[in-house]
Amino acid sequence: MSGAGATSSKLAEEKRLAEAADTEAAGEQLPSKAAEEPAAKAAEEKLLVVDSLESPTAPPAAIPSTATLTAGTPPAATTTVPVLPAHHWTEAPDDGLDDNDSALGDGADSTASLSSSILSYRTIQGRTYHSEMGNAQYWGSNDEGHNESLDILHHVFTLALEGKLYLAPIKEPKKVLDVGTGTGIWAIDFADAFPGSDVIGTDVSPIQPTWVPPNLRFEIEDCTQEWTFHENEFDYIHIRYMVGSLTNWHALFKEAYRCLKPGGWFESYEGSPSLHCDNDTIPPTSALGQWGPLFINGGRQIGRSFTVVEEEIQRKAMEEAGFVDIQEKSIKVPSGSWPEDPRLKDMGSFSKLAVMQDAEGFILFMTNVLGWPRQQVDVFIAHLRKELRVCKYNYYYNQRVVWGRKPEL
Numbered sequence: 001m002s003g004a005g006a007t008s009s010k011l012a013e014e015k016r017l018a019e020a021a022d023t024e025a026a027g028e029q030l031p032s033k034a035a036e037e038p039a040a041k042a043a044e045e046k047l048l049v050v051d052s053l054e055s056p057t058a059p060p061a062a063i064p065s066t067a068t069l070t071a072g073t074p075p076a077a078t079t080t081v082p083v084l085p086a087h088h089w090t091e092a093p094d095d096g097l098d099d100n101d102s103a104l105g106d107g108a109d110s111t112a113s114l115s116s117s118i119l120s121y122r123t124i125q126g127r128t129y130h131s132e133m134g135n136a137q138y139w140g141s142n143d144e145g146h147n148e149s150l151d152i153l154h155h156v157f158t159l160a161l162e163g164k165l166y167l168a169p170i171k172e173p174k175k176v177l178d179v180g181t182g183t184g185i186w187a188i189d190f191a192d193a194f195p196g197s198d199v200i201g202t203d204v205s206p207i208q209p210t211w212v213p214p215n216l217r218f219e220i221e222d223c224t225q226e227w228t229f230h231e232n233e234f235d236y237i238h239i240r241y242m243v244g245s246l247t248n249w250h251a252l253f254k255e256a257y258r259c260l261k262p263g264g265w266f267e268s269y270e271g272s273p274s275l276h277c278d279n280d281t282i283p284p285t286s287a288l289g290q291w292g293p294l295f296i297n298g299g300r301q302i303g304r305s306f307t308v309v310e311e312e313i314q315r316k317a318m319e320e321a322g323f324v325d326i327q328e329k330s331i332k333v334p335s336g337s338w339p340e341d342p343r344l345k346d347m348g349s350f351s352k353l354a355v356m357q358d359a360e361g362f363i364l365f366m367t368n369v370l371g372w373p374r375q376q377v378d379v380f381i382a383h384l385r386k387e388l389r390v391c392k393y394n395y396y397y398n399q400r401v402v403w404g405r406k407p408e409l
């Protein structure tokens with residue numbers, strides 16, 4: 001994999017196909033997997049009913065100006081919207097959830113070894129999740145379907161930074177760490193951009209490609225345990241999109257501080273799952289209105305916050321760790337192709353595509369935590385996909401990048 005080039009042509013083709021599918025959708029189409037199931041048929045019928053009940057008088061959403069979006073005003077306080085009970089999505093009875101995942105709790109206490117246990121993935125209803133490892137508990141599936149979404153989101157995040165991979169004022173960092181590297185796509189692009197740097201990406205899932213730049217390597221490591229790296233080892237440490245994965249951000253940022261060289265830079269890029277529309281037209285009972293509460297409430301139940309941006313945890317944890325020269329940038333990431341500005345339109349199209357192509361991989365862990373029966377998950381997804389396709393609201397997510405420097409001795 002040679003990074004950006006191959007990825008962006010693949011993404012462009014996916015985007016073209018998704019847009020073609022959107023335009024074609026004369027009638028309602030259910031997700032292909034779900035369409036085969038009776039629950040999804042019920043969902044389709046209910047969708048039509050809910051549509052006519054819930055939104056006949058909804059005012060057309062005003063298109064926020066490009067300036068509003070790019071200015072990136074600080075996000076609103078933590079959402080208070082409750083997550084609706086699962087039966088909101090269907091009145092069908094609980095069909096006895098096929099949950100063979102007995103390992104979702106915080107049972108394991110060992111750190112990783114490079115053994116086959118790393119590949120003993122847990123499963124929830126056919127989707128795989130990382131193996132038991134230390135205190136790690138990550139909500140996203142680690143299978144190919146979801147990894148594709150992560151790669152699409154990398155494109156969105158890079159567009160959000162206007163083509164940049166970072167905002168910290170780094171020059172030619174010798175040693176770089178990307179924590180929670182996922183598919184490694186950021187690390188690959190970074191290693192390509194800085195061939196003189198030695199780049200390491202860590203994660204609890206071994207989902208990274210083997211064909212990578214020679215100056216990059218991946219390691220399996222639970223970042224919630226003491227890192228295996230030395231004090232003062234790195235010139236730059238990057239952590240992106242770990243929201244909902246951590247019980248203690250302060251401890252993590254202190255570990256980053258310890259492993260940075262004096263004068264080195266640390267950068268944290270996080271987002272909120274809550275959707276906003278500048279004229280508040282997203283009904284809290286719609287699937288889009290419930291997207292944020294689903295993660296936030298599920299996250300609370302497992303002690304892993306999804307309101308890192310709203311609570312300004314990045315800056316607070318950086319200050320507490322001892323970083324100086326802290327700066328931040330708030331970003332509004334549109335979803336859907338509604339913005340007029342071409343870059344924002346692209347961001348919106350790709351961010352919608354990331355969810356459309358694997359909504360299940362985003363929510364299944366959390367709906368499991370919340371005790372939703374499978375049937376109701378399918379109905380929720382059907383609602384969500386329809387609302388995304390129709391794109392009635394000009395909605396966006398709030399994200400924030402915060403960066404700071406470890407002081408010189």
Ligand SMILES: C[S@@+](CC[C@H](N)C(=O)[O-])C[C@H]1O[C@@H](n2cnc3c(N)ncnc32)[C@H](O)[C@@H]1O
Pocket residue numbers: 130135136137138140150154179180181182183185186202203204205221222223224239240241242245
């Ligand atoms: C949403 S993905 C983001 C991936 C990547 N940072 C990006 O922006 O494309 C979060 C990643 O964090 C990893 N992760 C979650 N908990 C972790 C932990 N305790 N230690 C290391 N990695 C973890 C997950 O396995 C997953 O690959």
